[in-house]
Amino acid sequence: MTYQRARSPEHKEERREAILAAARALAGERPVRDVSLGDIARRVELAKSNLLRYFESREAIFLTLLRREWEAFTVAASAQPDAAGLARALAERPFFCDLLGEQAAVLEHNVSGETVRDFRATSIDLVRTLAGDVATATRLAFDDAFEVVAAALLIAAGLYPLTNPAPRVVAIYAETPGLLQPDFEGRLGRLVATLIAGYAR
Template identity: 40%
Template structure:
């Protein structure tokens, strides 16, 4: 439902406008992929002229980068409890590592909006923003990767302080890449249906991500021990 706003005259009102824009964009992402979210439709739904939306966010991409940061922080907050409940601290190292990979993959699979935003980050979302917005996003991204690294290392302390951020970064990059390949177009779906032999090219997100994370974590641990 579109909102109707009077002109914002205070910091509190401006914050409310920004929140309404972000909430509306988040709602749109539950209905459509990132590629279909337009500034025109966002403006219409939020009840502001496009020029007024641009008073609060310099571009569509700036809105979506803000949402990406929110989604990553919500995910890491969830992980704190999920890892604590699903990881057996008494299990052997390899088993604990596989448990961590399973929690990460399953929880990302449950967050398609986060995965879609992540897959669009470098190629789309970072392309139409100012240096100031880009720098601020990267600062928050570094903090989010650091939080993820700390959560993983709490359950796999054998992972070094240097390798934990590497693994966290692998997780982010791999999730975005695999997500892109698990969202086939209508033409690809029709091709798979017409020729079942092509089905081997289809990728399931959660199992694929879990396998890559298992191998990546095992590799880092093996290199360190070697």
């Protein structure tokens, strides 16, 4: 395929969206950490150097997707802003949970300080938005509800890989009596409920 540089704002945005869609599709086939810039470039039939005209790095692509996933999660969780609702909204979004686990350790590297600052500001605003709904639903103080939402996200980031291990580990769970694979939604819901109860005292 002959590369043609997108020149109009509309064409540039179309190219950006195609890159994001390719990255999203690849992350549906394997974990985010296993998707390389080269994989994305091949999927959209661009050289890596040309792809970097639209995003500063692989990490910037996935930070953009993480922001979008975060926005969708916030909308979904606001429909039932209690422990069970937060857990369900996260369990229904494995891609979001995978990205959360990669955020600080991987995705905020190899991007500009401005990119990280903008992403962090947006994510904090989203946590605040959902915290308002949680405060209303649970009768917690806003600051306490903010901590509950932030903790739920942190727990999800750590719990998701444990509950979605490699096939070899799944086989070990199945073969070892008494060794049970953790339940993501159930475990997360119980932990968040405990946090809410603690702050409510």
